[in-house]
Structures are given as C-alpha cells and as structure tokens.
Amino acid sequence: MIAQNEPAVVTVTQTSYSSTDSVVPPATKTKEGSAPQKAAAKTGADNQGGDKELKMMAKAANEFALKQLAPNREENDKYPFGPYFADVVQKAFELDFFHIMLPEALNGMNLGISALSTVLESICREDSSLGGIIFTTVAAQEILRQAGADPALQRICDSQKAREFLIGLPVFNNPGEVRHLAQARWAAGQCTLSGRIEYMVLGGTAKQALVPVQTPGAAGFSYALVNMEEKGVRKSEPILSLGLHACPAVDVDFDGAKALPIGQEGQGGFYFDKMADRMHAAAAAMSVGQMKGSFREALDYAKKREQGGHAIINWSEVKMILANMAIKITNAEMILEKACQAADAQTPRWEAQSRAAALMIQEMACDVTTDGIQVLGGVGYMKDFGQEKRFRDAKHTQALLGIAPAKKIKFMNEML
Amino acid sequence: MITSSEIKTLCAQAPDFDDIACGLNATKKAPKGMVAETRKVVAIARKFKQEVMQPYTLELDRRMQQDPEHLPWEFVQKANQWGFYSMWIPKSFGGQGYNIPSLSYFLEETASECLALANLIGVHYLAITSIFSTWNIGVISRLCGFVREGEKNNKPCLLSTAITEPNAGTDVEECELVDKGNITCIATKVSGGYVINGTKVFISNGHVSQWHIVIAYADARKPSENVVILAVQNGTRGFSFGRKEHKMGVKGCPASELIFKECFVPDDLVLADPEQHRKAKRAAKETGARFLDYTLAASRAGVSAFGTGAARGAYESALAFALKTEVDGKLLVNHEWAQSMLAEMYKNAALARLSYAEANHANGMYGLFSLLQIKPLYYYFKYLPMAIVDKWIVPFMRLPVATWLFQKLYLDGKKPEAFRRIAGWGSLAKFTGTDAGVKNCHMAVELMGQAGLRQDHKVEKMLRDAKLLQIYEGTNQLNRLNLFKCIAAGQHPQVKVFEYE
Ligand SMILES: Cc1cc2nc3c(=O)[nH]c(=O)nc-3n(C[C@H](O)[C@H](O)[C@H](O)COP(=O)(O)OP(=O)(O)OC[C@H]3O[C@@H](n4cnc5c(N)ncnc54)[C@H](O)[C@@H]3O)c2cc1C
Numbered sequence: 042m043i044a045q046n047e048p049a050v051v052t053v054t055q056t057s058y059s060s061t062d063s064v065v066p067p068a069t070k071t072k073e074g075s076a077p078q079k080a081a082a083k084t085g086a087d088n089q090g091g092d093k094e095l096k097m098m099a100k101a102a103n104e105f106a107l108k109q110l111a112p113n114r115e116e117n118d119k120y121p122f123g124p125y126f127a128d129v130v131q132k133a134f135e136l137d138f139f140h141i142m143l144p145e146a147l148n149g150m151n152l153g154i155s156a157l158s159t160v161l162e163s164i165c166r167e168d169s170s171l172g173g174i175i176f177t178t179v180a181a182q183e184i185l186r187q188a189g190a191d192p193a194l195q196r197i198c199d200s201q202k203a204r205e206f207l208i209g210l211p212v213f214n215n216p217g218e219v220r221h222l223a224q225a226r227w228a229a230g231q232c233t234l235s236g237r238i239e240y241m242v243l244g245g246t247a248k249q250a251l252v253p254v255q256t257p258g259a260a261g262f263s264y265a266l267v268n269m270e271e272k273g274v275r276k277s278e279p280i281l282s283l284g285l286h287a288c289p290a291v292d293v294d295f296d297g298a299k300a301l302p303i304g305q306e307g308q309g310g311f312y313f314d315k316m317a318d319r320m321h322a323a324a325a326a327m328s329v330g331q332m333k334g335s336f337r338e339a340l341d342y343a344k345k346r347e348q349g350g351h352a353i354i355n356w357s358e359v360k361m362i363l364a365n366m367a368i369k370i371t372n373a374e375m376i377l378e379k380a381c382q383a384a385d386a387q388t389p390r391w392e393a394q395s396r397a398a399a400l401m402i403q404e405m406a407c408d409v410t411t412d413g414i415q416v417l418g419g420v421g422y423m424k425d426f427g428q429e430k431r432f433r434d435a436k437h438t439q440a441l442l443g444i445a446p447a448k449k450i451k452f453m454n455e456m457l
Numbered sequence: 458m459i460t461s462s463e464i465k466t467l468c469a470q471a472p473d474f475d476d477i478a479c480g481l482n483a484t485k486k487a488p489k490g491m492v493a494e495t496r497k498v499v500a501i502a503r504k505f506k507q508e509v510m511q512p513y514t515l516e517l518d519r520r521m522q523q524d525p526e527h528l529p530w531e532f533v534q535k536a537n538q539w540g541f542y543s544m545w546i547p548k549s550f551g552g553q554g555y556n557i558p559s560l561s562y563f564l565e566e567t568a569s570e571c572l573a574l575a576n577l578i579g580v581h582y583l584a585i586t587s588i589f590s591t592w593n594i595g596v597i598s599r600l601c602g603f604v605r606e607g608e609k610n611n612k613p614c615l616l617s618t619a620i621t622e623p624n625a626g627t628d629v630e631e632c633e634l635v636d637k638g639n640i641t642c643i644a645t646k647v648s649g650g651y652v653i654n655g656t657k658v659f660i661s662n663g664h665v666s667q668w669h670i671v672i673a674y675a676d677a678r679k680p681s682e683n684v685v686i687l688a689v690q691n692g693t694r695g696f697s698f699g700r701k702e703h704k705m706g707v708k709g710c711p712a713s714e715l716i717f718k719e720c721f722v723p724d725d726l727v728l729a730d731p732e733q734h735r736k737a738k739r740a741a742k743e744t745g746a747r748f749l750d751y752t753l754a755a756s757r758a759g760v761s762a763f764g765t766g767a768a769r770g771a772y773e774s775a776l777a778f779a780l781k782t783e784v785d786g787k788l789l790v791n792h793e794w795a796q797s798m799l800a801e802m803y804k805n806a807a808l809a810r811l812s813y814a815e816a817n818h819a820n821g822m823y824g825l826f827s828l829l830q831i832k833p834l835y836y837y838f839k840y841l842p843m844a845i846v847d848k849w850i851v852p853f854m855r856l857p858v859a860t861w862l863f864q865k866l867y868l869d870g871k872k873p874e875a876f877r878r879i880a881g882w883g884s885l886a887k888f889t890g891t892d893a894g895v896k897n898c899h900m901a902v903e904l905m906g907q908a909g910l911r912q913d914h915k916v917e918k919m920l921r922d923a924k925l926l927q928i929y930e931g932t933n934q935l936n937r938l939n940l941f942k943c944i945a946a947g948q949h950p951q952v953k954v955f956e957y958e
Contacts, residue, residue, distance in 0.1 A: 213907035213910060219782065239907070281912035282910045284910075348627045349627070349634045349955065349957065350638065350639075351637075351957055355957070358934050358937075411899075411924070414924060415928070419928055422705050422706075423703060429704075436902055436920065440902070444904065445906070446794060446798065446903060447785065450792075
C-alpha cells in the first residue's frame with residue numbers, strides 16, 4: 042500500500058483488442074459479440090503471462106521515472122521557456138510505453154488498460170508531463186482504432202522516431218460537449234480543413250494530429266487526421282498552462298489544409314465516447330500516481346522537518362493530514378484496480394466503473410496534492426520540491442476528456 | 458422580565474456577546490464618514506485595477522515564468538505614484554490617513570485581479586502594522602516619514618516584515634511554540650544598538666523594499682521573552698539579499714532571503730527590545746505576545762481580504778466564461794448545476810468578506826486602530842489640513858512622551874480579553890477567507906475545463922496564486938489552533954494547546 046518506490050502494478054487481464062472489433066457505430070453493433078469480451082474469457086494461463094509482462098512493464102516504468110524523470114523535473118517543467126525533453130520522450134518510445142495497447146499487427150504489445158495504467162501511474166508519480174504525452178497519443182490511437190482507420194495508424198506505427206509516432210489531440214475537450222470544431226469539406230479519401238482548434242495537445246510536437254471537425258453533411262462531428270507540417274496549418278506558440286508544461290498544446294488555425302477523413306462522417310462522438318470509456322481509467326491512474334508522489338514527499342519531509350522541538354509528523358494535526366491523504370490513496374488504489382480489471386475483462390457496466398473511478402479519483406488527487414503542499418509549509422510552494430508541480434498537474438489532469446462537472450452529468454445521463 | 462444584571466451575566470456566558478457581536482457593537486460607534494471613505498477607496502481600487510492592473514497582470518506572470526529574477530519595479534512605481542504606500546498611514550504620521558478597514562476592501566478589489574500585485578501593495582502594510590504594534594512612536598514616525606518622502610520624490614519606499622527563519626516558520630508565529638523552536642536569527646545588545654546575525658527567509662517584497670522590519674531574539678534560549686524588533690535599511694553594513702525564491706504563483710511579488718552578518722542597528726532604529734519593557738508589570742513573554750497579536754490580528758484580516766479577492770476573481774472569471782460558452786447545446790450559465798456552482802462560489806466570497814469585516818470590527822473596537830475610529834479623533838484628523846499636521850502633530854509624535862503615552866494606552870491599558878478577541882477573529886478570518894479563495898479557484902478551473910487550464914484565461918494563475926494564502930501569515934492549521942486557543946483555552950482549565958503528545 043502506497044509503496045515508496047515500488048513499481049505500481051494494476052492487476053492485468055490481457056486482451057486481444059483487435060482493430061476490427063469496434064469499427065461499427067452503435068446502430069449496427071451489439072455489445073455481446075465484441076471481441077474484447079471474448080478476450081476477457083481467455084484462459085488463466087494467458088493471464089499469468091500477462092501478469093509477468095505487466096510486472097516487467099511496471100518495473101521498467103518505475104526505473105524510468107526515477108532515473109529519467111525525477112532528476113530533471115524542475116528543468117523539464119520550464120518548457121516553453123526551457124528546452125523540450127525530446128530525448129526523454131524518445132527513450133520512453135523505445136521502451137514501448139506508447140505501444141502498450143496497440144495490437145501486435147501494429148507493432149504493439151497488445152496489453153489492456155491495466156498495463157497502460159500501471160505505466161502511467163509510475164510515471165506520474167515523478168512527472169506527469171510524459172504521462173500526458175502517452176495519454177494523448179494512446180487516446181488518439183484508440184479513436185483511430187474505433188474508427189477502423191488501421192491503415193493510417195499502421196503508417197504512423199511504422200515510424201521509428203517518437204515525434205513521428207505521436208499524435209496530437211485536443212484531449213481536454215469533449216467536442217460533443219463544447220463544440221470546438223474545425224470545418225471540413227468531407228470527401229472519401231481526403232478533406233479540406235478550415236477554422237481553429239484550441240488547445241491541441243502535442244499539436245506543436247507531434248507530426249500529425251486528430252482534428253474534430255464539423256462537416257456540412259452531418260449533425261454530429263467527425264474526425265480528420267492532418268499532417269501538422271502540411272500547408273494551411275498554422276500553429277501558435279506553445280500555450281502557457283497550469284500543469285503538464287512539457288506536454289504542450291498549441292492553438293491551430295487551418296486554412297485549406299488537406300487531411301484524411303477518419304471513420305464515418307458524423308460518428309466522431311461515438312468514437313470519442315468509446316475511447317473515453319477506456320481512457321478514463323488511464324486518466325485515473327495518472328491521478329493515483331500524482332497522489333502517491335505527493336504523499337511520499339510529504340511523509341519524507343514530515344519525518345525530517347522539526348517545529349516546536351519535534352519532527353512535525355508527531356504533531357497530530359500533521360499526522361491527521363497525512364492520514365487523510367493515505368486513506369484517499371488507499372481507496373483510490375482499490376477503485377483503480379477494480380476499474381481496470383473491469384475494463385479489461387469487459388464485465389457488465391465496466392464503462393460506468395471506468396468513468397466513475399476517474400471522476401472520484403481525480404477529485405481525490407486535487408485534495409491530496411493540495412494537502413501535499415500544505416504539509417511542507419512554505420517550501421511546498423517552491424519549485425525546489427515536486428509538490429507544487431503535482432498540485433498543478435493533478436488539477437490539469439482532472440480536465441482530461443472534458444469539463445469535470447459536465448462529465449458527471451454525462452455519467453448520470455448514461456444511466457437513464 | 459429580565460434585570461440588567463441578569464443581562465450582563467447571561468451575555469458574558471460563552472459565547473460572550475461581545476465576541477459574537479463585534480460588528481453590531483462597532484457600527485454604533487463608528488464614524489459615518491468611514492462608509493463614504495470606503496466607497497471612495499473601492500472606486501479608486503477599481504479604477505486602478507482597470508487602468509493599471511488588467512493590462513499588466515498576465516504579462517507580468519508570463520514574464521516571471523520566463524525570467525524568475527525579474528523585479529516588478531514598473532508596478533511599484535505606479536502604485537507609489539497613485540499614493541498607495543502612504544494611503545493607510547495615519548495622518549498624524551504623515552500619511553493620507555484613510556481608515557484602516559478600507560484597506561481590506563482595497564485588497565479584495567485588487568486581489569480579485571491579481572494576488573501578486575495586491576501583495577506588492579498589501580505586504581507593505583503588514584510591515585506598517587508590525588511597527589505600530591510596538592507603539593514606539595518616534596521610530597514609527599521616522600519610518601513613515603521615509604515612505605511619504607519616497608512618494609514625493611517618486612522613489613518608492615516600501616517596508617517588508619521578516620519573521621520566518623529557515624528552521625522556524627510556524628514556531629515564530631506562535632509564542633507558545635517559539636521557545637521550543639530552533640531559532641537562529643539573534644540580535645545581541647552592544648553599546649549603542651544591536652548586532653544581528655542570522656537569516657530570514659521567504660520575505661515578501663524583500664527585494665523591492667527599502668526597509669526591513671526584522672523580528673529577532675536577544676536570547677535563543679528564551680525567545681518569547683527576548684523579542685527584538687528592528688528596522689534595517691538597504692545598504693546597512695552586514696545586511697544583504699540572498700536568493701529570490703522560485704514559486705508556484707504570486708510570482709510578481711518576490712519572496713526573499715535576508716542575510717545578516719554582524720549587522721549593527723543603532724538604538725534609534727530599535728522598535729522594541731526586552732530592556733524597554735522590563736519595567737512593565739506584565740511578564741516579558743506577555744509583551745512579545747501582544748506585539749504578535751496586534752500585528753497578526755490586523756494582517757490576517759488583510760490576508761482574508763486577499764482570499765476573498767481570489768474567491769471573487771475566480772467567481773467572476775467563471776461567470777464570464779459561463780455567459781459565453783455553450784455546453785451540450787446551451788449556454789453553460791443556463792445549466793442549473795452550473796448556476797448552483799456559481800451561487801456557491803458567490804457565497805464563499807461573500808462569507809469570506811464577512812469574516813474579514815468582522816475581524817476589522819474587532820480590531821476597530823479593541824485592536825491596533827481603535828483610537829483612530831473614535832468619532833472626534835477620526836473627524837479631527839480627516840479635516841485637519843496637512844500643513845498643520847506637519848507643523849504640530851508630526852514633531853510631537855517624535856517626542857519620547859508620545860511613545861510613553863501610546864504604550865500606556867495600548868500595551869499596558871488593554872485587557873487580555875481584547876487580545877484574545879482580536880487574535881481569534883484574525884485567525885478565523887484568515888483561514889475562512891483563504892480557504893474560500895482556494896476553493897473557488899478550484900471550482901473555477903473545474904467549471905471552465907480546457908479553457909481554465911490556460912494562463913491567458915487567468916483562473917489557472919489565480920489557483921496557483923491562491924494556494925500561498927493557506928501557507929503564509931501562519932499556516933491555516935496554525936490559525937485553527939490559534940482560534941481554538943483564543944476561544945477555549947482561557948475558559949476550560951483542562952484545555953492544553955501546542956502541547957506535544
Ligand atoms: C511566498 C511566501 C511569502 C512569505 N512571506 C513572508 C513574509 O513576508 N515574512 C515572513 O516573515 N514570512 C513569510 N513567509 C513565511 C510563512 O509565514 C511561513 O512559510 C509559514 O509560517 C509556515 O512556516 P514554514 O514554511 O516554516 O512551515 P513549517 O512551520 O515547517 O510547517 C510545515 C507543516 O507543519 C505544520 N506544523 C508545524 N508546526 C505545527 C504544530 N505545532 N502543530 C500542527 N502543525 C504544525 C504546518 O501547519 C505545516 O503544515 C512567506 C512564505 C511564503 C511561501
């Protein structure tokens with residue numbers, strides 16, 4: 042529980058989430074026949090293999106976080122006023138952190154959300170910016186797969202460089218909720234983009250981006266994949282933001298940029314929701330990582346710092362703050378594990394469990410990281426420690442996939 | 458039905474009527490002119506906010522992220538030109554003499570735009586408050602004179618307050634803890650003055666101040682009985698600036714390290730020391746506690762106003778966003794859940810405001826500025842021409858008799874009840890206002906989703922800024938404990954505070 046530097050392991054069920062499973066929009070697809078469910082019924086032997094692989098991933102992620110992320114946290118956080126940590130992203134790419142959920146046919150590891158969560162949790166204990174980059178790219182991969190855009194994804198997955206592999210996505214907005222959409226003339230094989238997309242995450246660093254677009258022919262929005270170096274794409278300077286500084290976003294203006302239509306016209310909302318069902322659990326894992334990092338630093342400090350002639354951990358008011366943090370984290374761990382298992386095994390109502398886990402855990406993370414600063418007093422507010430960054434990152438993470446209270450209303454709507 | 462002695466007895470029962478009705482007691486005594494004056498202050502603050510702050514807030518925050526060593530002299534100059542550094546110094550000390558509670562409204566207004574800029578003005582008054590707590594009228598009068606001169610010559614003269622030490626933060630905010638703390642900033646008595654050795658950290662406005670009000674100790678073994686308060690000017694031999702902290706927020710207001718190495722301070726810049734108060738009838742510890750209570754009761758109301766400003770700024774930004782953003786096909790502001798969230802935010806700001814207002818009422822009745830709110834004195838100073846003040850009052854204030862008189866009134870003449878009441882309200886207001894500020898900033902960022910994450914939409918900055926408020930002027934934990942000390946420790950013998958378990 043609340044391990045110090047142990048790898049985070051979320052119990053895994055390996056899935057064979059094949060690219061052809063989810064391409065059909067709701068009208069023509071039933072839940073029962075989905076391959077993920079079949080995957081969930083895989084034998085225990087397979088699962089043991091998955092557990093082993095998962096443990097290795099967890100170890101790799103943990104070592105990576107401690108060696109590559111922790112020492113340069115303050116430096117990397119200076120972006121856009123300091124250099125971008127492209128070399129670290131490349132190393133993470135080489136360790137396959139971006140390939141976790143991709144099927145083998147796409148050079149992937151074919152693991153489930155539990156594996157992704159394990160990696161994200163370890164990374165976000167130290168520096169959530171890389172977590173945000175992984176999250177964004179995997180969310181875009183998921184949308185492409187839901188939309189049956191495997192050939193496009195295949196081309197991306199053939200790249201050997203992280204920058205070419207990354208995919209931009211406005212991952213802090215649900216385009217179905219707040220309709221920040223570019224305009225597109227939709228045609229088979231190619232479309233032309235105009236208008237503006239705000240806060241395109243990785244828009245300035247990834248070679249391509251997935252753009253939510255409004256087309257004249259459909260009420261719902263659609264997706265188009267655009268090469269960000271294409272003519273007609275104008276990017277702003279990196280946006281200065283609350284947290285995840287090294288997971289940068291830009292505003293993008295399109296003026297006649299050519300793009301690839303993704304999936305069916307007007308079905309973007311369906312693809313987004315399908316992606317979000319799974320990725321909510323991954324977002325929750327980021328928050329758990331932030332909480333654990335915050336708690337660890339607070340506990341270490343409270344044992345060393347003396348006030349009133351005693352280590353502050355021994356003032357029961359401080360102990361109470363730490364206790365509340367630990368209780369939240371312990372609960373968050375349990376909730377996350379259950380949500381990941383449910384998502385991978387596709388047990389009934391797994392989508393609701395994944396979303397509920399994220400909503401609850403993200404709130405907890407905002408509380409825990411606020412307290413995490415408080416335990417350190419004045420130094421908690423300073424860049425010299427990791428607490429202020431975790432506080433910003435936790436709040437930032439809460440906005441993944443849309444406005445937090447609107448996500449709650451959506452959750453309720455789904456139940457009705 | 459009830460006799461007057463019954464009324465007296467029953468109202469003295471807990472909660473004492475005078476504890477819960479500071480505002481009610483104060484309004485009947487307060488000069489009416491204070492209201493018009495406070496309206497004027499709010500209007501000035503709004504004008505300043507619109508003309509000076511709004512075009513500058515985000516630019517400064519961005520600049521500070523790019524270059525954390527930058528110092529916002531351009532803003533300090535502007536505030537000085539607007540007269541804000543002498544506006545709340547009493548006329549008898551050469552200031553403009555605006556009523557002190559109106560400072561809180563000013564701080565709320567300016568903080569609702571930018572906490573860093575509001576701090577660049579407000580923190581100066583923390584120092585003004587701390588010098589007044591000593592009632593060493595001669596030194597106070599000199600220091601205030603420098604501020605006024607700085608205003609006339611367009612050379613801003615700000616004061617900072619330095620209490621916190623590397624190993625003692627909470628400990629130096631509470632006289633029950635300070636003797637157990639690891640105190641290292643020592644002022645040693647020498648012929649003609651004191652020599653300071655040690656370091657102070659996190660001192661707001663340090664790098665932009667000309668004078669630093671240093672709270673040091675003559676004896677590290679019993680700091681509570683050996684408080685020495687000194688004024689140190691930039692350029693004094695043995696004094697230097699150390700690092701400037703790199704903070705999460707409030708970036709425009711520097712937090713500075715002050716280093717003292719064999720720094721000699723002459724007697725005429727010593728505001729308080731154990732020798733001055735040796736003759737007093739109370740214990741030496743009690744004098745130190747009174748300085749602290751006077752200062753913190755007033756300054757914590759100011760920090761509460763900062764929190765209220767943050768809470769209000771967050772509400773206003775969230776409302777502006779909700780008025781123009783469609784969510785799920787209709788304006789966000791027309792979703793019932795959003796209306797409820799916005800109402801909650803409004804309520805948080807309103808209750809925070811009430812808390813600082815009540816703390817100010819307590820201070821006006823029993824605290825630092827009670828004399829200034831006595832009607833005849835208030836009007837006398839309000840309408841007295843500055844030339845007369847300069848000719849007669851200011852020189853009088855520099856005479857030893859003035860110090861004797863005010864110390865009799867304020868240090869000897871006040872009952873423990875008064876200190877308990879002002880200190881309790883100061884703490885209550887501090888954590889109420891600042892918790893409200895942080896809460897509302899969280900809510901605003903939540904409500905605005907993606908837009909709330911961007912620095913150019915301001916609320917993310919407000920959240921970064923607001924978090925500081927729960928830490929300085931004593932952490933909110935310390936303030937809760939102090940409130941409990943004030944409301945319960947004297948009344949129930951079994952209550953023990955700050956006792957190690
Ligand atoms: C940006 C900034 C500006 C500041 N400006 C000024 C300034 O202008 N002048 C100045 O003098 N100081 C200033 N401070 C210092 C500030 O007042 C201290 O940071 C604050 O009092 C807390 O002290 P600390 O940081 O040493 O934390 P610590 O005292 O080390 O506290 C750490 C944690 O332990 C808790 N704790 C400690 N002791 C106890 C106890 N006995 N019981 C229960 N809990 C306890 C605290 O609540 C906190 O959660 C500033 C600080 C910051 C960050």
